[in-house]
Amino acid sequence: MLVAxxxxxxxxxxxxxxxxxxxxxxxxxxxxxxMGRSIASTYIPFPQVRGSWIGVYQVLxxxxxxxxxxxxxxxxxxxxxxxxxxxxxxxxxxxxxxLTNFVTENRSAARWVAVCxxxxxxxxxx
Numbered sequence: 001m002l003v004a005x006x007x008x009x010x011x012x013x014x015x016x017x018x019x020x021x022x023x024x025x026x027x028x029x030x031x032x033x034x035m036g037r038s039i040a041s042t043y044i045p046f047p048q049v050r051g052s053w054i055g056v057y058q059v060l061x062x063x064x065x066x067x068x069x070x071x072x073x074x075x076x077x078x079x080x081x082x083x084x085x086x087x088x089x090x091x092x093x094x095x096x097x098x099l100t101n102f103v104t105e106n107r108s109a110a111r112w113v114a115v116c117x118x119x120x121x122x123x124x125x126x
Contacts (some may be wrong), residue, residue: 001111006093009118013086018079033069033078035062040070064088093118 035054038047045059065084069077093114101110 002094002097002114005097005111005114005118006090009090009093010087013089014083017082017086020082029078031056032062032065033074033081035059036066036069039063040066090118 031049031054034049035047035056038049039045039059039062042048045063047054047056047059047062065081068080068084071077072080096117097110097114100113101107104110
């Protein structure tokens with residue numbers, strides 16, 4: 001059931017973000033994209049942007065998107081990263097389910113909390 005919740009949320013999220021054609025560029029996306037390109041080109045998880053080392057310690061996300069932004073053109077890469085984000089959002093159901101199941105020992109409650117976790121982020125698209 002947990003796999004179904006995660007998979008359905010990922011597919012629905014990917015379908016929603018795939019419909020978007022006019023993305024607003026925000027500074028954090030530009031920074032993460034620059035960091036991802038640096039990691040993709042140097043294979044070093046200490047990114048540079050415009051030739052300067054970045055004093056940012058959260059390099060997990062730029063490392064995850066670096067193969068995408070480093071291998072295809074930016075408009076296409078941004079759409080792929082958006083679909084990847086949908087899968088990452090949906091994966092939040094797994095630890096929430098496990099934690100709720102551990103605390104309450106009630107699988108129905110754990111499933112309900114997992115569903116609520118993946119539904120809430122999509123409300124921001126409405």
